Amino acid sequence: MIKIELDQLKSQTSNTFCMAKFHEATMWLYSGKIASCHHNPFHNTGFSVDTFYNTPEKRRQQQAMLAGEQPDPCNYCWKMEAQGLTSDRYYKSISYLNPLPAENYLDPEFNFKPRVLELAFEKTCNLGCSYCNADFSTQWVNDIKNNGVYVNIVTDSRKHYQRPADSYHSDSADPAVFWRWLDTVIDELDIIRITGGEPMLHEQTFNLIDHVREKNPDIKVAINSNLCQKPVVLERFKQKIKGIKTVSLYTSNESADHVAELLRDGMNYQEWLANIKFMDDAGLDHIFVMTTIGAVCLQNFDKFLMDIIQLRQTMKTPISVNFNFLTYPEFQSFQALDQMSLDSYYEKYQRFFAGILEQLNTHETERYQRLLTLLDRHQDPNQPALAEDLLSFFRQFAQRRTKQLDNIEVIGRLSEK
Numbered sequence: 001m002i003k004i005e006l007d008q009l010k011s012q013t014s015n016t017f018c019m020a021k022f023h024e025a026t027m028w029l030y031s032g033k034i035a036s037c038h039h040n041p042f043h044n045t046g047f048s049v050d051t052f053y054n055t056p057e058k059r060r061q062q063q064a065m066l067a068g069e070q071p072d073p074c075n076y077c078w079k080m081e082a083q084g085l086t087s088d089r090y091y092k093s094i095s096y097l098n099p100l101p102a103e104n105y106l107d108p109e110f111n112f113k114p115r116v117l118e119l120a121f122e123k124t125c126n127l128g129c130s131y132c133n134a135d136f137s138t139q140w141v142n143d144i145k146n147n148g149v150y151v152n153i154v155t156d157s158r159k160h161y162q163r164p165a166d167s168y169h170s171d172s173a174d175p176a177v178f179w180r181w182l183d184t185v186i187d188e189l190d191i192i193r194i195t196g197g198e199p200m201l202h203e204q205t206f207n208l209i210d211h212v213r214e215k216n217p218d219i220k221v222a223i224n225s226n227l228c229q230k231p232v233v234l235e236r237f238k239q240k241i242k243g244i245k246t247v248s249l250y251t252s253n254e255s256a257d258h259v260a261e262l263l264r265d266g267m268n269y270q271e272w273l274a275n276i277k278f279m280d281d282a283g284l285d286h287i288f289v290m291t292t293i294g295a296v297c298l299q300n301f302d303k304f305l306m307d308i309i310q311l312r313q314t315m316k317t318p319i320s321v322n323f324n325f326l327t328y329p330e331f332q333s334f335q336a337l338d339q340m341s342l343d344s345y346y347e348k349y350q351r352f353f354a355g356i357l358e359q360l361n362t363h364e365t366e367r368y369q370r371l372l373t374l375l376d377r378h379q380d381p382n383q384p385a386l387a388e389d390l391l392s393f394f395r396q397f398a399q400r401r402t403k404q405l406d407n408i409e410v411i412g413r414l415s416e417k
Contacts, residue, residue: 001094012102014068018077019093021062022105025053026118026195031135032173036061038118039076039088039327045173052173052181054112063108076327085370097190113185116193118224121204123197127226127266129252130397131292131332133160134168137197139266141165147400152392155385156329161393186215193250195224200233206240213243220246224290227251227275228267234275238282246285251276254291256303258407263297265401273307280315287319293371294326295336295390298345299409302352309359323367325374331389335380338387341413346375387414 001009001019010017020037027034033042034055043057061071070078077087096115104110120136128139140161150161192212199205205223212219221244223237241247253260253272260269276287289308293301305321312319326333334342353360353368360368380386391414398405405411 001096001099003094005099006090006093009099009102009105013105014066016065016068016070017093017105018065018074018089019096019099020089020116021058021065021074022100022112023096023115024092024117025058025114026120027173027178028120028123028136029173029175029178030120030122030197031170033170034058036073037088037092040073047174047177049177049181049184050111052177053114053185059108062105066106079327080370083373085373086366113188115188115190117185117189117191118193118195119208120195120197121199121208122202124201125197125226126201127198127228127264128401129264130262130296130394131294131326131329134163134165141168143400144168150393150396153331153389155331155382155389158328160329182211183215186212186219189216189219191220191222193222193224198226198229199223200225200229200237206236209240209244217243218245220248220285222248222250224250224252226264226267227272227279228264229275231278234278238279241282247283248286248288249279249282249284250288250290252290252292254293254301254304255297256300256307258404259297259300260304262398262403262405262408263294265397265403273311276311276319277315280317282317284317287317289319289321291322291324292326293323294332295334295341296332296394296408296410298349302349305356309356320361320363323364323370325370329393331386331393333386334374334377336383336386336390337379337410338383338413339379341410342375342377342379346372349375391415 024037025034026038026042027045028042032045034045034053035042036058043055046052046055061073064071074089077089080087081089123136123138125137125139128137128143132140134140134144144161144163145165149164153162156162192208194205194208196202200223209221212221221241227234251272253264253267255263257269261267279287308319308321330336337345350372353372357365391411394405394408394411397403
């Protein structure tokens with residue numbers, strides 16, 4: 001969709017309209033949860049084919065948007081827009097081709113079908129990333145079960161690490177209902193993205209790839225993988241995707257060397273880089289590196305970007321970096337940085353990007369300005385409490401995961417105060 005078409009559709013519906021609210025979903029099938037996109041908090045899937053996707057909560061959020069309101073679950077985008085930045089609401093909406101007539105969006109009973117569907121079959125994962133939690137990773141479940149909840153953290157509004165292990169149990173979606181529902185929408189799907197946990201460890205991932213090949217091999221398949229897997233696992237994936245017209249790989253990282261290995265516990269950074277290279281002959285349409293940029297990763301974010309640029313120069317598969325920013329838990333975000341750190345990182349990355357602009361692709365050039373805008377700010381009023389929680393968390397995290405903090409810039413600066 002071009003901008004003029006989106007503007008016309010918004011004028012016929014609402015200025016707060018977002019296509020993703022109607023045509024996109026992330027589903028965590030192991031817990032029976034759904035959200036309109038990965039920025040939204042989740043709620044329960046429906047229990048029938050008719051409501052599995054079109055849940056009462058999803059329809060409530062749609063109607064709020066159509067009334068010109070800003071639904072709370074979409075705060076990630078509203079906050080971006082309040083700072084004068086282009087939010088993912090725009091980028092997501094403009095990516096959709098052939099929107100429905102406005103009257104369909106205004107009909108509260110219309111049977112909406114997803115064009116983009118993200119699925120997590122299990123939360124089994126071999127990593128325990130610092131900003132993740134036991135809702136999404138078995139490594140985090142084991143941490144809480146074996147060591148108890150994290151203590152002395154007061155600013156974590158979502159209580160990521162302060163709930164006992166047994167509180168993370170929830171009922172999975174009925175697999176029979178899911179597969180029946182999937183067959184009612186599969187002909188109209190543009191993209192299926194498989195996530196987790198770590199989807200290459202889930203047998204249902206490979207079952208889904210087989211199902212897509214049989215039912216609609218024109219669907220664009222994407223997989224979110226930490227790419228911290230053995231070559232035999234990666235080779236199985238390479239073989240399975242043969243016969244699918246378009247397959248993209250989304251992997252995740254936002255720092256380099258020891259900083260990456262702290263933030264993504266279980267990662268070997270050099271092996272991760274090697275595994276990206278290993279996937280170059282898989283026939284992938286694209287490799288995307290998804291970042292979750294927070295306070296700690298800024299130490300080596302530049303080194304990470306240079307490593308990706310170097311890979312891009314040696315591989316035939318296109319590689320892009322998507323700039324996403326950590327919002328929760330709040331104490332790992334830029335809000336935990338004091339004014340001196342904000343100013344220092346702003347100057348560092350202003351110089352850095354000025355030197356590499358010619359090596360960035362169009363998408364990256366559009367997005368890097370977000371980073372500079374978010375760093376060019378006044379210290380958050382709640383920064384002292386957030387900083388205290390950042391220190392408290394990482395000291396506990398490092399002890400539990402046998403990590404060193406001596407060479408982590410943010411930890412060192414805050415510890416000196």
